[in-house]
Amino acid sequence: MSLAILLGAALAVVCVVLVALPFLREPDPASDELDELTPERRQRLALAEERDRALAALKELEADHRAGRINDEDYRASIGPLRREAAEALRALDR
Amino acid sequence: MARKRSPARLVIALSIAAVLAVFLLYTSIAGGGTPSVKPSELAGRTGTVSLVGRVVGKPTGDSHAGGLRFRLRDVKDPTGKTVAVVYTGSVPDLFATGRDVVIDGKLENGTFVAEPGTMVTKCPSKYSATKPAAQ
């Protein structure tokens, strides 16, 4: 019975400590601001994803062609636009 | 090849229409399910129904030879009217007096004649608010 109370009290103490820990560790921090995703960063993220997509699409096209899932004609038709897309995405990111 | 409107929207709209059409067609032909009735509601009903009730009294007969005969009452109404049932086909293991069962069939001349093999019993309480009998 008393064991239960002891364990219960220990649990409560541990939980309170954990919850208060960030405040205990840094009672007076230089900055309490959370990093925010600025619009500029969001833009870069979107561009990075586009670039990865374009590059992956190129890789897939090559793989599909090599494995015979796309014939030469379709390959030739698609590779141009895809390469342009990838180049554009890379350029946009560099800016 | 630039498309003004994405074919995706058209495809989705057509598919939803197709699904709805299939669905409505099916339910209008096959009906929206079998009505579920209690023994007290059975009188005067024609057509196939799904009867839900509790077994009272001692069952007699053999479901594989001539039919198992027993009576059902409303699950929630211990004083209600009981209905005579004759059942053929597989009987679930849990079938016993005092258990709740569901059977498909129709009322014929005052006796509920079951469609063979359609009896389902409910599992004795797994998540129940009442305590099962202790040893």
Added chain:
Amino acid sequence: MAELGRAALVVTLGLCLYAVVAGSYAASRRRRRLALSARNALIAAFGSTLVAAAVLAAGFLRSDFSLTYVADHSNRSLSGVYKLSAFWGGQEGSLLLWLLILTGYAALAVWINRNRTRDLVVWVTPVLAGIAVGFSFLLVVVASPFAVQAPPLDGAGLNPSLQNPYMMSHPPFLYLGYVGLAVPFAFAMGALLSGRTDERWIVATRRWTLIAWTALGIGQLLGSHWAYVEVGWGGYYAWDPVENAALMPFLAATAFLHSVMIQEKRGMLKVWNVVLVALAFCLSLFGTFLTRSGVVNSIHSFSQSDIGPWFLAFIVIAVVFSTTLIVWRLPLLRSTTRLESLVSREAVFLYNNLLLVALCLTILWGVAWPILSEAVRGTSVVVGRPYYDFFLRIFGLPLLLLMGVGPLIAWRRASLRGLGRTFLWPFVISLVTGVVLLVLGAGSSIPGLIAYTFSAFVLAAIGLEFVRGTRARRALSSESWPGAFASLIGRNRRRYGGYVVHVAIVLLAIGIAGSSAYDSVVEGKLSPGQSLAVSGYTVTFQKLTERDTPHAAEVRAHVAVSRNGKDLGTMEAGKNSYKIAGPAPQVSSEVGIRTNYLTGEDLFVIPEQVNDDGTVYFRIFVKPLVNLIWLAGLVFLLGSVIALWPDAREQRRLAVRYDEAGSPARGQ
């Protein structure tokens, strides 16, 4: 100790409430330390839930019948491992298991992501905590596992049909699945709340979704297998509402797994993906509600319980919350990419999604209609097998076919002429298979024949994919065939793991088609010496034996089995009469199953009725190919493991992408 358990649950409730309030405040006002504090509270909530669970588990292991719940679901003579599984044998305990897994997953998710996606995690914390508030509230206020009583001499025991390894593992796996869907849900809501439109939340939760989905699938197979061998009516799935409760989120999650690939490749379907993940999670809450509330007429049905209305409120809150969020962020989520061609892999995934969601919604209607009908019209209906079978065929068979079409089509746009060449071999193989099967008599069931033919198509298509891929790799790197095969899979784990999962689904389809469309049954009353014949087998009733154990009176009918004249040995099947208090002993059928491992066929002997005069009424099934269903489970697991296997190259690539964009990810 019950007070400790109850106190621990109150602590959990308090911590989760704090995490919701403080977490939301910290996220909206960008308070760093408060956000950390909220995260710690969520992690601590796992600790206190673990304490509560440990108290209950200890109660079972020590047979502490002062706990009402323990007394209701266990007894002294129950063996150790089932004493533990009785933990989740009832309402309160299974809710506690749900909460334990939820807080465990939540703690893990926020901890793993503590140094990445911090702006997402600050919102994920209050969402996960909010779900936990719901469950811990139920456990503290409505359905406490720690009610106490004057201890009886012995407990009520666990239902004998539940004392089975499959039934023991079925709930934990299911819960790992149900609860697991909360994490991608929370991340999706977190992305919406923080106004992010990129796919970070998808990347972060990809493995979570796959693991939850796999667990849900395995959990259902375990349940089906239990139903097959233990309940013994000859089937494995009855379209019971409680069974459907697990199938619906599984279908929605399957659709989701596919559609996120489209967002990944093409940046499309952002709105659809958040809708799907919210649907999957709400369905898993709904499924939990269905199983517990007594609201449905089901063979699993439990008496009316108090928990129903609360759960319904919980689900309504979840639906309203996610819908509001999605509608609010709709303008942000519009994508500019369009579907280029109706003949492309994106399009095939789209069709697959439509079919999966259509099937899911028709099952939902089948489950909800009786409830709605009762509430609105006062009369209830029963939606039976034919309804579900019909829609399973209408939506399931095309889905089966699509599994073979998808892998062979390229992204963006595939030319019809190119397609003709690619599909030639699978088409020819499936056509030949169809004709051969027709000649062999499979025409007795048209849906079955179609299922078989489509399955042949898919297997041929996937086989072709593996061959082509390996050949291309060999050309690149001049490895040996096995080496090229291994490195092909190693470099494309998600794709080829996915193909293996497709193979598993095909095996499942073949198993289901064989055992339901082409099974045979015979029944009759036999005296010793008489036989029944079915599908080439002859089953001869030899004798009845009786055995008395402390728990039950066991009656066994011994039968001799032969096939086409060849003696195959003997089998036993019978009934157990369990000695429990009450008007009637609990009887269970112990069916006899003889598996032919070469053909996957089962001879299924059910002793329906043991008569006093020594005769037995038998019902005997022959179920072709049924064991492919269980084999499919193993293949399914293999495919998932392959797809889940960490890929260092991909991790690096993703890290570069998110670091580069300057995401708030640096350590602190």
